Amino acid sequence: MITQTANAEGIVGLIEDIFALHGADSYLGEEVTMAEHMLQAAHLAEQQGESESVILAALLHDVGHYANALPPEVLMNGQDNRHQVSGADWLARFFPAEIVEPVRQHVAAKRYLVAVEPSYRACLSQASLDSLALQGGAMTEEEAQAFAQLPQLEAVIKVRRLDDAAKVAGMQTPDFAHYKPMLQRWVLAAG
Ligand SMILES: [Fe+2]
Numbered sequence: 001m002i003t004q005t006a007n008a009e010g011i012v013g014l015i016e017d018i019f020a021l022h023g024a025d026s027y028l029g030e031e032v033t034m035a036e037h038m039l040q041a042a043h044l045a046e047q048q049g050e051s052e053s054v055i056l057a058a059l060l061h062d063v064g065h066y067a068n069a070l071p072p073e074v075l076m077n078g079q080d081n082r083h084q085v086s087g088a089d090w091l092a093r094f095f096p097a098e099i100v101e102p103v104r105q106h107v108a109a110k111r112y113l114v115a116v117e118p119s120y121r122a123c124l125s126q127a128s129l130d131s132l133a134l135q136g137g138a139m140t141e142e143e144a145q146a147f148a149q150l151p152q153l154e155a156v157i158k159v160r161r162l163d164d165a166a167k168v169a170g171m172q173t174p175d176f177a178h179y180k181p182m183l184q185r186w187v188l189a190a191g
Pocket residue numbers: 037061062163
């Protein structure tokens with residue numbers, strides 16, 4: 001569980017602790033652990049030449065599972081723990097909107113893409129499809145139109161697709177330490 005007392009100097013160390021302490025947790029019925037999933041998302045972003053803010057949003061997108069009073073398993077028990085909101089609210093104290101908003105919107109982005117892209121549903125894992133229903137299902141046309149106006153839409157969609165792709169058992173990635181200098185730069189940039 002993330003404490004609410006972290007300060008800017010301690011935040012990177014605290015995130016590192018989360019990866020170390022909770023990284024081996026299973027990821028909601030997927031074949032990768034939570035840490036593997038988030039490291040894969042960041043690694044794929046880096047391989048695709050994405051910006052640092054997209055790489056870091058991918059790295060942090062599920063951290064809210066540990067900023068929430070409800071454990072991640074709750075999502076599998078038919079209850080939505082709204083980890084995207086708790087994660088984004090917590091990260092917003094230390095990081096700018098380019099990183100925070102893709103985290104906040106990564107669940108909504110799934111609901112959006114299911115609504116506007118007919119082929120998207122086929123690339124979702126079974127666990128992702130199961131949670132989609134709990135998260136509200138496909139957006140209505142009205143919801144999708146409003147979502148498309150988000151200032152960070154492009155980054156939001158990128159992080160969602162990275163999330164979907166980062167579920168490969170056995171993929172080799174750099175470890176958390178690789179991202180520490182980048183994280184530190186963005187904490188400082190956020191002031
Ligand atoms: Fe994820």
